[in-house]
Amino acid sequence: MQLNGFNCMDCGKDTYQSREYYMLRNDVWRRICPDDYKGMLCLVCVEKRLGRALVLSDFPYWNINDEAVRKLNLLSENCVIK
Numbered sequence: 750m751q752l753n754g755f756n757c758m759d760c761g762k763d764t765y766q767s768r769e770y771y772m773l774r775n776d777v778w779r780r781i782c783p784d785d786y787k788g789m790l791c792l793v794c795v796e797k798r799l800g801r802a803l804v805l806s807d808f809p810y811w812n813i814n815d816e817a818v819r820k821l822n823l824l825s826e827n828c829v830i831k
């Protein structure tokens with residue numbers, strides 16, 4: 750697997766292709782990723798590391814998050830994220 754800046758650090762999924770680019774609030778990101786500020790995680794792996802489902806308040810209100818938040822709602826509806 751070719752790792753680039755967009756691959757999920759945990760599962761290797763290409764977050765650019767899946768359009769999972771987003772920013773979490775700093776304190777949330779630091780909790781799940783204390784050593785790596787530059788890596789990417791897909792939404793599923795973020796929730797695994799957090800140990801809970803992501804909620805809207807984990808995201809700052811930036812345009813960059815629109816796609817991720819839409820995707821999150823979609824995933825939750827389909828119960829993909831456990």
Ligand SMILES: [Zn+2]
Pocket residue numbers: 757758759760761762790791792793794795
């Ligand atoms: Zn992942």
